[in-house]
Amino acid sequence: MVSRFCALCGKETNELLENLCYECYRRLHPLVRLPSEIEVKVCKNCFSYYLSGKWVSPRSQQPLSALREAIRAKVRKSLKFEGKVEEVKVMNDILIKLPKKGEFLGIRVKVKGKVHEKLPSYEEEYLVRVTVTYSLCPSCMVVMGGKEKAILQLRADGRSIGREEMEKLKLTISKALEEVYEVDKGAVILDWVEKEGSLDVYLASTYAARRIASYIQKFFAAKRLETNKVIGYKRGKPVTRLTIRLSLPSFRKGDVVDFKGNPLLIESISKSGVKGLLLTNYSYVKVPFTKLFRNPKLIFRREELVKAMVTSVNPPYVTLLTEPEYKQVEVKLTKIPLWIKEGAKVNLLEVRGKIFLSPIIA
Numbered sequence: 001m002v003s004r005f006c007a008l009c010g011k012e013t014n015e016l017l018e019n020l021c022y023e024c025y026r027r028l029h030p031l032v033r034l035p036s037e038i039e040v041k042v043c044k045n046c047f048s049y050y051l052s053g054k055w056v057s058p059r060s061q062q063p064l065s066a067l068r069e070a071i072r073a074k075v076r077k078s079l080k081f082e083g084k085v086e087e088v089k090v091m092n093d094i095l096i097k098l099p100k101k102g103e104f105l106g107i108r109v110k111v112k113g114k115v116h117e118k119l120p121s122y123e124e125e126y127l128v129r130v131t132v133t134y135s136l137c138p139s140c141m142v143v144m145g146g147k148e149k150a151i152l153q154l155r156a157d158g159r160s161i162g163r164e165e166m167e168k169l170k171l172t173i174s175k176a177l178e179e180v181y182e183v184d185k186g187a188v189i190l191d192w193v194e195k196e197g198s199l200d201v202y203l204a205s206t207y208a209a210r211r212i213a214s215y216i217q218k219f220f221a222a223k224r225l226e227t228n229k230v231i232g233y234k235r236g237k238p239v240t241r242l243t244i245r246l247s248l249p250s251f252r253k254g255d256v257v258d259f260k261g262n263p264l265l266i267e268s269i270s271k272s273g274v275k276g277l278l279l280t281n282y283s284y285v286k287v288p289f290t291k292l293f294r295n296p297k298l299i300f301r302r303e304e305l306v307k308a309m310v311t312s313v314n315p316p317y318v319t320l321l322t323e324p325e326y327k328q329v330e331v332k333l334t335k336i337p338l339w340i341k342e343g344a345k346v347n348l349l350e351v352r353g354k355i356f357l358s359p360i361i362a
Contacts (some may be wrong), residue, residue: 005334015117028117030124032088033080037129042067043137046185052079055137057183068092068235069131075109078128083115105130139186139205148190148202149241151211154216156248157223157296160197165248169216173201174239175226176215180208187211206242213244221289249289254302254361256349259287263299263351265358279349279356280338300362305347313342320348331355 003012006021008028017025041050047063049057049070056073058066072090077090091108099105109126142149154161154169162167173189180187186205192199203209213224225245232239251257255266256279259274264276264285273288308320308329315336320329329348331338339359347358 015118017118022119026115026119026122026124029082030126031081031083031085031111031113031115032109032124032126033082033128034075034109034128035078037131038074038078040067040070041141042132042134043185044134045136045140045143048137048139048185049073050137055139057185063098064095067098067132068095071095071105071107071132075107075130079109079111083113084109084117085113088111091308099132101134102131103130107214107362114308130223136345137185139184139188142186142204143188143190148204149186150203150206151177151241152201152203152209152213153243153245154196154199154248155245157250158298159250161248162197162252163200165252166194166197166199169199169220172216172219174218176212177208179215180211182273182274184208184211209242209244213246216246217271219271220246221273222248222250248345250296251298252302255298256300256302256305256351256358258297259285260300263349263356265361267361277358279358284300284337299351305349305358308346308348308357310340310342310346313340320346320357322348329355331357333357 003014004016005012006016006024007019008024011021013021015022020028042048043055047066047070051073054244058069060066060069071092075090089110093302095105107130108130109130110123111126112123112315114156115120118227139275154155162277177187177189184205184207185200186203187208188204190204191202193202203212216222216284217224223246227238227243229243230238231241249269251266253266253269257266258264259276259278263279264287265279266274266276268275273286275284275286276285307323309320309323310318312319313336316332316334318331318333318336318340320331323326340357345360347360349356349358
């Protein structure tokens, strides 16, 4: 086989690529091209980082880990592949403390691949200067400024939100915030305003407000209404504030409502509807909210129901003693369920001149 010479270094070899030996060809054709200097912008409050025109939340809440992620992501984004790249490693393990603003970091980048199909895979190492700048992301700017972008209003139709309901709502909101904060650092409550059985939550992020509202609707039956209001102008563009109102139904668990002319005891409420006990025949039914929300008619609040103790059961008659008056009442029932037994405590109610019994819902 005739030997040939590299046009650049003069090396004698049998294998050339474009008249160059493999070493010179690789030297003139790097696997990747990198800018000589890369700026990494991070939020000094939450350590989100700016990448491709948007702020990205880091996976870790630990500042040093978050900064390493930011450098890794920005360096990878800055690479321009010239060959077939199989693996990229950004060696930022030298970062053992947070750098000062404007401080240069020498970050090594290892790349594995090849620039020509005739070449075997090989590794190249690059050194890039990285500077870290600190600022505030838009979410943290809003939080620091104390101006809300969204208000989440929690109400109940025709009534106040009960203490137990309110505590469950607050707990649900807190859990939702933990989840949303991982992807949106604006998921911060600026203020809570609780009064007269209602709750207003002021938030720094419209995205967080919508996510929290959806999270609440997973566990509570609530109608939802969203409105946007222009509250000012900035650089000629309108500045809006989002208001989301979630309305709980007028009835609660333990209340008695009218369903097709029959008293229905609400035993449980889910996001899709209610499960109730028809007191006319003591059968259980599931009713979607599309029917109950349309025109709900409340017969009794659970606090209004008369408590009584069953003193005797002689089908079809049941004798009871009301509390606290200790008045004896006898009721004739066509069906006596198992929960009506001597010594049991039940609710007693009268609807359109007829007496009904119902279990006590905790």
